[in-house]
Amino acid sequence: MGDVGYLADDSTALTTYLAGALEKPVLVEGPAGVGKTELAKAITRATGAELVRLQCYEGLDEARALYEWNYKKQLLRIQAANDGQAWEETHDDIFSEEFLLTRPLLTAIRRSEPTVLLIDEVDKTDVEVEGLLLEVLSDFQVTIPELGTMTSTRRPLVVLTSNATRELSEALKRRCLYLHLDYPDADREREIVLSQVPGLDDKVARQLVSVVGRLRELELKKSPSIAESVDWARTLIALEITDLSDKAVADTLGVVLKHSSDVDRAVRELRLKR
Amino acid sequence: MTLLDRHIEFLEALRGAGLPVSLSEGLDAVTALGLIGWNDRTQVKEAYAATLVKRASQRATFDGLFELYFPRMVGSGMTELFAPGSAEAAGVAKDGPEALSEFTSRLSEALEADDVEMLRQLAAEAVARFGAMPGRGPGLSSWSSYTALRRLSTDELTARLIEGLQQGGWTDEEAARVGARRVDRFSGLVEADARRRIAEEKGPEQIAKIAVRPTIEKLDFLHARRSDLEALRREIYPLARRLATRLTQEHHARRRGAVDLRRTLRSSMSTGGVPVDLRFRPKRPHRTELVILCDVSGSVSNFATFTLMLVFALREQFGKVRAFTFVDEIHEVTSYFKPGADLVDTMTELTKATEHSARMGRTNYGRAFSLFQERHADALGPKSSLLILGDARSNYSDLAVDSLRAMADASRHAHWLNPEVRTQWDTGDSEATRYGSIIEMRECRNLTQLSEFVHDLA
Numbered sequence A: 001m002g003d004v005g006y007l008a009d010d011s012t013a014l015t016t017y018l019a020g021a022l023e024k025p026v027l028v029e030g031p032a033g034v035g036k037t038e039l040a041k042a043i044t045r046a047t048g049a050e051l052v053r054l055q056c057y058e059g060l061d062e063a064r065a066l067y068e069w070n071y072k073k074q075l076l077r078i079q080a081a082n083d084g085q086a087w088e089e090t091h092d093d094i095f096s097e098e099f100l101l102t103r104p105l106l107t108a109i110r111r112s113e114p115t116v117l118l119i120d121e122v123d124k125t126d127v128e129v130e131g132l133l134l135e136v137l138s139d140f141q142v143t144i145p146e147l148g149t150m151t152s153t154r155r156p157l158v159v160l161t162s163n164a165t166r167e168l169s170e171a172l173k174r175r176c177l178y179l180h181l182d183y184p185d186a187d188r189e190r191e192i193v194l195s196q197v198p199g200l201d202d203k204v205a206r207q208l209v210s211v212v213g214r215l216r217e218l219e220l221k222k223s224p225s226i227a228e229s230v231d232w233a234r235t236l237i238a239l240e241i242t243d244l245s246d247k248a249v250a251d252t253l254g255v256v257l258k259h260s261s262d263v264d265r266a267v268r269e270l271r272l273k274r
Numbered sequence B: 001m002t003l004l005d006r007h008i009e010f011l012e013a014l015r016g017a018g019l020p021v022s023l024s025e026g027l028d029a030v031t032a033l034g035l036i037g038w039n040d041r042t043q044v045k046e047a048y049a050a051t052l053v054k055r056a057s058q059r060a061t062f063d064g065l066f067e068l069y070f071p072r073m074v075g076s077g078m079t080e081l082f083a084p085g086s087a088e089a090a091g092v093a094k095d096g097p098e099a100l101s102e103f104t105s106r107l108s109e110a111l112e113a114d115d116v117e118m119l120r121q122l123a124a125e126a127v128a129r130f131g132a133m134p135g136r137g138p139g140l141s142s143w144s145s146y147t148a149l150r151r152l153s154t155d156e157l158t159a160r161l162i163e164g165l166q167q168g169g170w171t172d173e174e175a176a177r178v179g180a181r182r183v184d185r186f187s188g189l190v191e192a193d194a195r196r197r198i199a200e201e202k203g204p205e206q207i208a209k210i211a212v213r214p215t216i217e218k219l220d221f222l223h224a225r226r227s228d229l230e231a232l233r234r235e236i237y238p239l240a241r242r243l244a245t246r247l248t249q250e251h252h253a254r255r256r257g258a259v260d261l262r263r264t265l266r267s268s269m270s271t272g273g274v275p276v277d278l279r280f281r282p283k284r285p286h287r288t289e290l291v292i293l294c295d296v297s298g299s300v301s302n303f304a305t306f307t308l309m310l311v312f313a314l315r316e317q318f319g320k321v322r323a324f325t326f327v328d329e330i331h332e333v334t335s336y337f338k339p340g341a342d343l344v345d346t347m348t349e350l351t352k353a354t355e356h357s358a359r360m361g362r363t364n365y366g367r368a369f370s371l372f373q374e375r376h377a378d379a380l381g382p383k384s385s386l387l388i389l390g391d392a393r394s395n396y397s398d399l400a401v402d403s404l405r406a407m408a409d410a411s412r413h414a415h416w417l418n419p420e421v422r423t424q425w426d427t428g429d430s431e432a433t434r435y436g437s438i439i440e441m442r443e444c445r446n447l448t449q450l451s452e453f454v455h456d457l458a
Helices: A010-022 A036-047 A071-080 A087-094 A104-110 A127-139 A170-174 A186-196 A202-217 A226-238 A246-255 A260-269 B003-016 B023-036 B041-052 B056-069 B078-082 B097-113 B116-130 B145-152 B154-167 B172-202 B204-211 B226-253 B261-271 B300-313 B343-357 B365-379 B401-410 B432-436 B447-457
Strands: A026-029 A050-055 A067-069 A100-102 A115-120 A141-144 A148-151 A157-162 A177-180 B256-259 B280-282 B289-295 B320-326 B330-332 B384-389 B413-418 B441-443
Touching: A010 A026, A010 A036, A010 A157, A010 A177, A010 B023, A010 B041, A026 A036, A036 A050, A036 A115, A036 A157, A050 A104, A071 A087, A100 A104, A104 A115, A104 A127, A104 A141, A104 A148, A127 A141, A127 A170, A177 B041, A186 A202, A186 A226, A202 A226, A226 A246, A246 A260, B003 B023, B003 B041, B003 B056, B003 B204, B023 B041, B041 B056, B056 B172, B056 B204, B097 B116, B097 B145, B097 B154, B097 B172, B116 B145, B116 B172, B145 B154, B145 B172, B154 B172, B226 B300, B226 B343, B226 B447, B289 B300, B289 B365, B300 B320, B300 B343, B300 B384, B300 B447, B320 B343, B320 B365, B330 B343, B330 B365, B365 B401, B401 B432, B413 B432, B413 B447, B432 B441
Parallel strands: A026 A157, A026 A177, A050 A115, A115 A157, B289 B320, B289 B384, B384 B413, B413 B441
Antiparallel strands: A067 A100, A141 A148, B256 B280, B320 B330
């Protein structure tokens, strides 16, 4: 996975391997910005598969997750049919594959090429959608009353991500492997920052990672994540700062900390002058 | 004992510690282990973790149990074989003062270099040499991390390490921070090793019951250590956010009110007079106004401050919140909670403010209630909910039951949260039943119970 620009630690690598070997979905949890979605994309790149993504949000329903009938086209078909055609025939006709709109879940199941299905931010959905996912994730099949049951020819690798804003049901968790992604240790973070932001001086990267590490030790409302370290590195390059002095840290702190009380606290604890 | 037995026992222990490990998850674990083999201990551990642990907060419990059931090594392991130790060779007792100084210098080196593998070996050696308690009867633990750490004197170690780091070019402050952290970690290793040895002698089931701490959500407020308090405080914001999301979702689900006939008829115009779409009256959201009275004496104060922080973190979910603290005086603390303020600062200020609520320093519920009626009776109204936090231990003073009844009558709802175990109610000076007959009293000992309660309240 290192080749495709994702530096995974041992547990991430092992869990991903198990997901492939056991053909089970992986549930990835962790704070925002530690690379949960990026993991799915990296798996896609590493296996040469294609990514099918289902972004979850409140109010997501079957029609937008699984499949829908293209009723406008069906109406056209009925109107276009000449009067001589029997109703039975029309009926069979309009419920065929031609009028089926597949949504991400069904698309992923029906594909015969290698697929990675990313179900992003599962915790944002309503509880009913979880019930829907159960059938899809355990048997990889979808039942459409008019067409019958569709079973996958080739099981997609499923990655679910969650920010843990809500407790997912035990039934869903039971079917998944679980991976908790956390902030990486200093060395790995430095590697990640350097690989994401080429052109960053090694010394600055080291300073940056150590400051971020200290910020995470403080009790902040939102600890800086990897995404923020990378943003910070980009900022430093843009501002052509080659030495991360206390003043430079104080000036650019807004990039990593997103609450004013957090900034105040950091300035106080790190003894920065503003 | 076969590997399978050990596996089953491990699952049993996890269940005993409160992890919901199902049969199918156990089977998954076995399949996963079949794939990766038993060669690498870390991989075995990760495979177990991926299949069995489905919540990040349970990981610590899992780690502890894994160390007990699948120990890194047996006895003193390889160290005895490969490093006979120069001290013993010279005929010196293995835990004598010379051995100690020799060991300390090796340990300091390892700490300075931050060599984790070496430290682990040294931790095992430390327990073997200095933590042994021979001569105690069978069934008593014969290894003590406490003795080992006291012999090594961690304070001295830290001081030496800090000095070493400073010479290595670290700034004072950084050296102090890093030094303390490294020594802490080493103490952790020593404790784990002592646990492992005891488990080896007595069987892991015994030790699993006592040595493994409950997850942070299940931790008793009254038994929290200082480090636990910090962990608890870190949980408040995530917990508040989770609760807020849940509340908003449930609120949305209940948004539809009664059928609005006028709008339904109006919209039926577009379908030729057939009411296809029903229109509903939106439900008026009602927000609870909250008045909180907290006992902030002694150990109960932790519980009270946590509840206050949580409630104020959820401020948007309530109409208005007013908070009072008392020991034997009553003091309003609402102004300490500013929107967006720093949690740690607020907590410190709250603790400082405690002295305003204490005159004699002995908890007196009766006095607090009568004073509240005297000075702040206007805080309670038909829209407000009254919430009292405390253990109802009033030092045998006058209970002022009438004041409390008047307060309960003036407000719409009244709740009492008691951080003590129900079995301890009414023991000693606890007046749980008498107060409980006026205001319904609920046991609230850990974060899970607290968040359930706050959720029902909003």
